[in-house]
Amino acid sequence: MSATLDVLALPREAQDLLFREARTASVFTAEPVTDDQLRAVHDLVKWGPTGVNSQPLRVVYLRGEQARARLLPHMNEGNRDKTAKAPLTAILASDADFHEHLPRTFPVVPGIRDAFAANPDRAEVAKVSALLQAGYFIIGVRAAGLAAGPMAGFDAEGVRREFFEGTARTPLVVVNIGHPDPERYYPRNPRLDFDEVATVL
Template sequence: MSLVLDQAAQNLLFREARTANAFTDEPVSDEQIQAIYDLVKYAPTALNSQPLRVVLVRTPEARQRLVGTLAEGNKAKTAAAPLTAILAAAHDFHEKLDKTFPHAPNAKDRFAEEEARIRTGRFNGALQVGYFILGVRAAGLAAGPMGGFDADLLNKEFFGDGRASVLAVVNIGKPADNAWFDRNPRLDFDEVVTTV
């Protein structure tokens, strides 16, 4: 059975997409990032909660602060990337539910308990991280998502008010020559899927 997406789109988004580890110095514009966001904002989250918050790291000072929070293997490539996005989950996402989920005017009351709210925000924010990466690919750019960072330090540097917490750091740009590691194998259908 064929998929609805044509082969070129399947390849762009999935089969040929890999984590980029090196980029050209071609800038990534605010317009490109806005187009990415304007696409991926429509992807589903529970109660249309939309907890993802994005911090674009453009200034040398902010980049230096970010690089100081990263694992050693992520520092040089992030310092050289044309743009880096810090993707975080808002802890107060429920405050916007009156706007994003208007047919349930008391939806935010479901999240009075902080621990459950943060857990819900991080889960749905993680979904949005995946959508964001696909959006970067759909824009013809490469994404280099990373989890190698000191979360406590990064949160202190960029989310000191405690209203959000980091989920991922993503380098964005046009891939340079030799930007990719070799493709690693994937699990087969029968190794992953069971029917009950």
Template sequence: MTDTDLTTADLAAYEKEFAPSLVVPNETADLLFRSAQTGYAFSDEPVTDEQMRAVHDLIKWGPTAMNSQPLRIVLVRTPGARERLVEHMSGNNKARTASAPLVAVLAADVDFHEELSRVFPALPNARDKFPDESARAAMAHTSAVLQAGYFIVGVRAAGLVAGPMAGFDVDAVSQEFFSDGRHRAFLVVNLGHATAESYRPRLPRLDFDEVVTTA
């Protein structure tokens, strides 16, 4: 049998037989995970506000504790803001941040409870439920980091490349871009379109049996 002898039904049956245990197409799984990599360089093509709005409209559905949604994002676009951010980046991250078409600063809102009654109607007196600031900050950080993972996947879903970095002066960046002192920056993400120089050779990942046990 040659390729031209295969019918659409034949191809569908073949794909079903050898498909993994996923409900999304292989192309989608490749885009979001298997073929996606951290970006270290980008083309000059800009990242638009429309693209970032589309990313947010997708990732906002990700889970957070009590629907708290503590992630806050500053999109660094102006030259002045870029210079202030680069100053606080570490080592090679300075050049990467300076050259990326768009940079996002991700932070956790320690005062997420101020808006919790609106996004979690079952908790009308949310402000009174979180008197312990340290516990509130820990909850905010955990859920914001969870949202950051969705943010990176959302960026990939928009056909963009993400370069997340933790190498920066956290206190300085938090003060520079969230001067109210109620937000804690935890990740800086370079964003753009891929080029041939975007990626490093891919490193291996741990296998299932090295990660997962059954209790």
């Protein structure tokens, strides 16, 4: 057993579920993903930190064939078939109008809504925090016993027009979600070690 496990507060079983045994999935079983599972994932990951508690991530879930048919033409060819066959697909987007909620989610600073309304970099601020939330989202999916297949291979402008026209929302990641089929996993690729990525000053 690795010595690093001894300093982690999270039990080994949970570590494995969220990280070591979890895999990016391309193929899923036919078992559906329920609305109760989606709500449970949200209720867990909403506590992840974001800038000024902005919570700019917005999620569109595609379950029905008609809804999925709107997305498929915008997926890269290599991602189209697995998206068509996944039990559920989520479009994760950032909302540059996150500031409208700040009086409720970050009430400690009077006038914060108006300050961000005037910020020309508001969309980039939203993107950074929404990408943080996308990471939490994937971990939350794993915590529900599901697998996630996140993809950046799609026509972002096409998806924006199809699903977010007339809003301040920008698609960032498309995630296929379902119960994993371990028999169809690809061999696991290696990861970089601590000393290859970290500098301690």
